[in-house]
Amino acid sequence: MRRVFVCFALISCAIVCAAFGQQSGQESAPKLTPEQIRLGERAPLPRAPLFFREEWKTVKGEQGATQDIVSNPNLDLKLYGASGKELQTLGKVGDETNPAHLWTGLCTTPCGAALRDRTAFVDLTGAAKIRWLTKVSGLHKVHPMVKLADGTWLVGSHADGSTADWLQGEFLISEMRWLKLDPEKMLTHGNWVEHPDLSKVDEVGFADLMPSSGHGPGGWSDVAWIEVYGKTVKRDAAGATTSSK
Numbered sequence: 001m002r003r004v005f006v007c008f009a010l011i012s013c014a015i016v017c018a019a020f021g022q023q024s025g026q027e028s029a030p031k032l033t034p035e036q037i038r039l040g041e042r043a044p045l046p047r048a049p050l051f052f053r054e055e056w057k058t059v060k061g062e063q064g065a066t067q068d069i070v071s072n073p074n075l076d077l078k079l080y081g082a083s084g085k086e087l088q089t090l091g092k093v094g095d096e097t098n099p100a101h102l103w104t105g106l107c108t109t110p111c112g113a114a115l116r117d118r119t120a121f122v123d124l125t126g127a128a129k130i131r132w133l134t135k136v137s138g139l140h141k142v143h144p145m146v147k148l149a150d151g152t153w154l155v156g157s158h159a160d161g162s163t164a165d166w167l168q169g170e171f172l173i174s175e176m177r178w179l180k181l182d183p184e185k186m187l188t189h190g191n192w193v194e195h196p197d198l199s200k201v202d203e204v205g206f207a208d209l210m211p212s213s214g215h216g217p218g219g220w221s222d223v224a225w226i227e228v229y230g231k232t233v234k235r236d237a238a239g240a241t242t243s244s245k
Contacts, residue, residue, distance in 0.1 A: 121200040
């Protein structure tokens with residue numbers, strides 16, 4: 001009888017634990033109403049965590065964009081395009097009319113900038129997204145660009161930029177289409193890239209795909225703070241990448 005009792009107790013405990021685990025899993029998973037299911041809606045993806053935020057440092061006047069302006073100690077700044085080294089920084093942190101920002105005005109060719117976390121890749125699948133503060137002049141727009149772990153560069157179809165004022169943009173990575181990008185010339189090539197592997201992204205930044213007009217109105221892009229939301233993927237010796245820029 002004692003053995004029977006012990007066996008019964010163990011079985012009961014296992015059933016309770018399994019039921020609790022199932023209930024916990026069900027509670028953590030997003031639920032849809034019968035009406036949402038009837039309409040064919042899908043359960044929302046879990047929100048992606050903040051991978052990094054960069055708000056450029058305040059500088060005196062206007063000066064070339066260098067590593068010194070990066071406030072996040074984990075990030076490296078990379079400049080791209082034939083005239084990418086002409087990217088400037090100006091403005092003041094906290095100033096609503098002129099926040100600290102990168103300015104493409106002196107780039108005589110398409111140019112861009114990207115940030116690379118020294119210790120981790122970012123997984124931009126699922127509900128990954130980017131938020132940033134931008135302003136433009138003329139017909140210019142700001143596009144997201146990424147460098148994959150295998151060295152492939154892509155630029156996204158999403159474009160932001162208001163000529164009237166600074167405007168905060170927020171967009172899901174999964175809702176974009178991608179073209180391959182030549183980071184030296186900042187030119188796109190080929191057809192749309194179908195289902196790129198964004199599970200290991202080495203660098204994230206922005207591209208201005210038009211030459212700029214210099215000081216004054218005409219044509220350029222401003223990019224202030226930028227936030228990237230995605231899962232952290234630790235780098236290792238085999239997965240680390242290097243860049244000539």
